[in-house]
Amino acid sequence: MWTGLIGNQVIGPVQLPNPLNAENYLDFLQDILPGLLDGVPEELQENLIFMHDGAPAHTAVNVRNYLDQVYGGHWIGNNGPVRWPARSPDLNPLDYFYWGTSKEAVYHNGGLNDPNDMIQRIQHHAQHLEPEKIHAAIHQIRRRAILCIQQQGGISNNAWMVMMVMNITQLNIIARSEFKLTKKVSELTKGCKDMITKLKPVQHDLVTN
Numbered sequence: 001m002w003t004g005l006i007g008n009q010v011i012g013p014v015q016l017p018n019p020l021n022a023e024n025y026l027d028f029l030q031d032i033l034p035g036l037l038d039g040v041p042e043e044l045q046e047n048l049i050f051m052h053d054g055a056p057a058h059t060a061v062n063v064r065n066y067l068d069q070v071y072g073g074h075w076i077g078n079n080g081p082v083r084w085p086a087r088s089p090d091l092n093p094l095d096y097f098y099w100g101t102s103k104e105a106v107y108h109n110g111g112l113n114d115p116n117d118m119i120q121r122i123q124h125h126a127q128h129l130e131p132e133k134i135h136a137a138i139h140q141i142r143r144r145a146i147l148c149i150q151q152q153g154g155i156s157n158n159a160w161m162v163m164m165v166m167n168i169t170q171l172n173i174i175a176r177s178e179f180k181l182t183k184k185v186s187e188l189t190k191g192c193k194d195m196i197t198k199l200k201p202v203q204h205d206l207v208t209n
Contacts (some may be wrong), residue, residue, distance in 0.1 A: 001122060002028070003102075004036065005093060005138060007044075008131035011036050013122055023062030029066060051076035052082055053092070082194045091144050097137035101129065 004011030014032060037045055043197040050071045053060045059078045073081040089095030105125035110117050 001119070003098060003122075003126060005098060005134055006037075006040060007138075008135040010098075010126040010134065011078040012127055012128050013117065013119075017117065020055070020057045022057050026060075026063050029070075030061070038095075043140060047074075049074045049076065051084065052079040054086055067142075076194075085148070091141065091148065093137040093141065096140070096144075097133075098129075101125070101133075182199055 001013050002016050003013040014028075014036070016028060038124045048071065050067060052075075054077070057063070064077075064079055066073045067077070067080065076082040078086075085091055102122055102125050106112070106118060106121040112121070
Protein backbone atom coordinates (compact mmCIF):
# COMPACT_ATOMS: atom_id res chain seq x y z
CA MET A 1 0.00 0.00 0.00
CA TRP A 2 1.50 3.31 -1.12
CA THR A 3 0.49 6.55 0.54
CA GLY A 4 1.75 10.07 0.01
CA LEU A 5 1.89 13.21 2.10
CA ILE A 6 2.23 16.59 0.45
CA GLY A 7 1.82 19.94 2.14
CA ASN A 8 -1.04 19.26 4.52
CA GLN A 9 -2.84 16.50 2.63
CA VAL A 10 -2.69 12.78 1.91
CA ILE A 11 -2.14 11.49 -1.62
CA GLY A 12 -3.59 8.03 -2.22
CA PRO A 13 -3.59 5.43 -0.75
CA VAL A 14 -2.75 3.24 -3.76
CA GLN A 15 -2.46 -0.52 -3.62
CA LEU A 16 0.79 -1.46 -5.37
CA PRO A 17 1.44 -4.87 -6.95
CA ASN A 18 2.66 -7.61 -4.65
CA PRO A 19 5.47 -8.44 -4.98
CA LEU A 20 6.77 -5.02 -5.94
CA ASN A 21 9.60 -5.12 -8.46
CA ALA A 22 11.49 -2.62 -10.60
CA GLU A 23 9.16 -2.99 -13.56
CA ASN A 24 5.85 -2.43 -11.80
CA TYR A 25 7.35 0.28 -9.59
CA LEU A 26 8.54 2.11 -12.69
CA ASP A 27 5.03 1.72 -14.14
CA PHE A 28 3.69 3.37 -10.99
CA LEU A 29 6.12 6.28 -11.29
CA GLN A 30 5.39 6.82 -14.96
CA ASP A 31 1.67 6.10 -15.24
CA ILE A 32 0.04 6.58 -11.81
CA LEU A 33 2.05 9.07 -9.78
CA PRO A 34 1.60 11.94 -12.29
CA GLY A 35 -2.16 11.56 -12.02
CA LEU A 36 -1.97 11.60 -8.22
CA LEU A 37 -0.12 14.91 -8.47
CA ASP A 38 -2.66 16.52 -10.80
CA GLY A 39 -4.15 18.49 -7.91
CA VAL A 40 -0.77 19.85 -6.81
CA PRO A 41 -0.05 23.40 -8.06
CA GLU A 42 2.32 23.46 -11.03
CA GLU A 43 4.84 25.70 -9.31
CA LEU A 44 5.18 23.13 -6.51
CA GLN A 45 5.60 20.24 -8.94
CA GLU A 46 8.36 22.11 -10.75
CA ASN A 47 10.38 22.32 -7.51
CA LEU A 48 9.75 18.85 -6.12
CA ILE A 49 12.50 16.87 -4.46
CA PHE A 50 11.55 13.20 -4.74
CA MET A 51 12.55 10.97 -1.83
CA HIS A 52 12.28 7.20 -1.43
CA ASP A 53 14.06 4.57 0.64
CA GLY A 54 16.38 1.74 -0.32
CA ALA A 55 13.84 -0.96 -1.16
CA PRO A 56 15.20 -3.16 -3.98
CA ALA A 57 12.57 -1.98 -6.46
CA HIS A 58 13.62 1.62 -5.80
CA THR A 59 17.30 1.07 -6.57
CA ALA A 60 17.03 -0.60 -9.98
CA VAL A 61 18.95 1.06 -12.81
CA ASN A 62 15.85 1.76 -14.91
CA VAL A 63 14.13 3.41 -11.93
CA ARG A 64 17.16 5.57 -11.15
CA ASN A 65 17.52 6.55 -14.80
CA TYR A 66 13.88 7.64 -14.87
CA LEU A 67 14.26 9.70 -11.70
CA ASP A 68 17.40 11.32 -13.13
CA GLN A 69 15.44 12.21 -16.25
CA VAL A 70 12.41 13.63 -14.44
CA TYR A 71 13.94 15.16 -11.30
CA GLY A 72 17.60 15.63 -12.22
CA GLY A 73 19.57 16.13 -9.01
CA HIS A 74 16.39 16.68 -7.00
CA TRP A 75 15.77 13.21 -5.64
CA ILE A 76 16.91 11.39 -2.50
CA GLY A 77 17.53 7.64 -2.49
CA ASN A 78 20.18 4.93 -2.64
CA ASN A 79 22.62 5.51 -5.50
CA GLY A 80 20.93 8.82 -6.19
CA PRO A 81 22.27 12.37 -6.16
CA VAL A 82 21.45 12.58 -2.43
CA ARG A 83 21.75 9.29 -0.54
CA TRP A 84 18.87 8.16 1.66
CA PRO A 85 20.12 7.34 5.20
CA ALA A 86 19.54 3.60 5.52
CA ARG A 87 17.41 2.05 8.29
CA SER A 88 16.03 5.43 9.36
CA PRO A 89 12.28 5.36 10.04
CA ASP A 90 12.78 8.30 12.40
CA LEU A 91 13.66 10.48 9.40
CA ASN A 92 10.59 9.68 7.33
CA PRO A 93 7.19 11.16 8.29
CA LEU A 94 5.41 8.13 6.87
CA ASP A 95 7.21 6.01 9.47
CA TYR A 96 7.36 8.34 12.46
CA PHE A 97 3.85 9.69 11.95
CA TYR A 98 1.51 8.37 9.29
CA TRP A 99 1.66 4.57 9.53
CA GLY A 100 1.38 4.68 13.31
CA THR A 101 -1.78 6.77 13.20
CA SER A 102 -3.10 4.61 10.38
CA LYS A 103 -2.59 1.42 12.40
CA GLU A 104 -4.39 2.93 15.38
CA ALA A 105 -7.32 3.95 13.17
CA VAL A 106 -7.51 0.58 11.39
CA TYR A 107 -7.70 -1.44 14.61
CA HIS A 108 -9.67 1.09 16.70
CA ASN A 109 -13.04 -0.58 16.14
CA GLY A 110 -11.94 -4.16 16.60
CA GLY A 111 -10.80 -6.97 14.36
CA LEU A 112 -10.76 -6.94 10.59
CA ASN A 113 -13.15 -9.00 8.52
CA ASP A 114 -10.95 -9.43 5.45
CA PRO A 115 -8.25 -7.60 3.42
CA ASN A 116 -10.86 -5.40 1.75
CA ASP A 117 -12.02 -4.24 5.17
CA MET A 118 -8.44 -3.24 6.01
CA ILE A 119 -8.08 -1.31 2.75
CA GLN A 120 -11.36 0.53 3.38
CA ARG A 121 -10.23 1.53 6.88
CA ILE A 122 -6.85 2.74 5.59
CA GLN A 123 -8.60 4.82 2.94
CA HIS A 124 -11.07 6.25 5.47
CA HIS A 125 -8.22 7.24 7.78
CA ALA A 126 -6.35 8.93 4.93
CA GLN A 127 -9.43 10.93 3.95
CA HIS A 128 -10.03 12.20 7.50
CA LEU A 129 -6.51 12.87 8.79
CA GLU A 130 -6.23 16.42 10.13
CA PRO A 131 -4.24 18.73 7.79
CA GLU A 132 -2.56 20.45 10.76
CA LYS A 133 -1.07 17.16 11.96
CA ILE A 134 0.26 16.33 8.50
CA HIS A 135 1.84 19.75 8.16
CA ALA A 136 3.48 19.54 11.60
CA ALA A 137 4.86 16.04 10.94
CA ILE A 138 6.35 17.03 7.59
CA HIS A 139 8.11 20.01 9.09
CA GLN A 140 10.02 17.79 11.52
CA ILE A 141 12.30 16.33 8.85
CA ARG A 142 15.12 18.86 8.83
CA ARG A 143 15.18 19.13 12.62
CA ARG A 144 15.34 15.33 12.93
CA ALA A 145 18.23 15.18 10.46
CA ILE A 146 20.08 17.80 12.52
CA LEU A 147 19.50 15.75 15.70
CA CYS A 148 20.78 12.65 13.89
CA ILE A 149 24.04 14.44 13.08
CA GLN A 150 24.38 15.77 16.62
CA GLN A 151 23.93 12.25 18.00
CA GLN A 152 26.36 10.82 15.40
CA GLY A 153 23.70 8.44 14.19
CA GLY A 154 22.64 7.37 17.67
CA ILE A 155 19.26 7.60 19.39
CA SER A 156 18.14 10.98 20.67
CA ASN A 157 15.68 11.30 23.52
CA ASN A 158 14.61 14.58 21.93
CA ALA A 159 13.70 13.05 18.59
CA TRP A 160 10.00 13.15 19.43
CA MET A 161 10.09 16.70 20.84
CA VAL A 162 10.40 18.70 17.64
CA MET A 163 6.82 19.36 16.53
CA MET A 164 6.20 22.99 15.56
CA VAL A 165 9.95 23.75 15.74
CA MET A 166 10.57 23.21 12.02
CA ASN A 167 9.65 26.59 10.57
CA ILE A 168 12.94 26.94 8.67
CA THR A 169 11.72 25.84 5.25
CA GLN A 170 8.55 24.99 3.35
CA LEU A 171 8.45 21.26 2.62
CA ASN A 172 5.82 19.22 0.82
CA ILE A 173 6.16 15.49 1.04
CA ILE A 174 4.91 12.32 -0.52
CA ALA A 175 6.30 9.35 1.31
CA ARG A 176 6.33 5.60 1.61
CA SER A 177 8.87 3.52 3.49
CA GLU A 178 9.33 0.41 5.57
CA PHE A 179 10.59 0.13 9.15
CA LYS A 180 14.26 -0.81 9.34
CA LEU A 181 15.52 -0.58 12.87
CA THR A 182 19.32 -1.13 12.77
CA LYS A 183 21.53 1.82 11.80
CA LYS A 184 25.06 2.09 10.48
CA VAL A 185 26.40 5.20 12.16
CA SER A 186 28.78 6.47 9.46
CA GLU A 187 26.31 5.84 6.64
CA LEU A 188 23.46 7.40 8.59
CA THR A 189 25.27 10.60 9.55
CA LYS A 190 26.60 11.03 6.00
CA GLY A 191 23.05 10.65 4.67
CA CYS A 192 21.71 13.16 7.19
CA LYS A 193 24.35 15.70 6.20
CA ASP A 194 23.47 15.23 2.54
CA MET A 195 19.80 15.75 3.37
CA ILE A 196 20.57 18.93 5.32
CA THR A 197 22.54 20.25 2.35
CA LYS A 198 19.64 19.56 0.00
CA LEU A 199 16.99 20.84 2.44
CA LYS A 200 18.67 24.20 2.97
CA PRO A 201 16.56 27.02 4.43
CA VAL A 202 14.84 28.01 1.19
CA GLN A 203 11.59 26.80 -0.28
CA HIS A 204 11.79 23.19 -1.47
CA ASP A 205 9.03 20.75 -2.16
CA LEU A 206 10.02 17.27 -1.09
CA VAL A 207 8.46 14.11 -2.47
CA THR A 208 9.24 10.80 -0.84
CA ASN A 209 8.12 7.32 -1.66
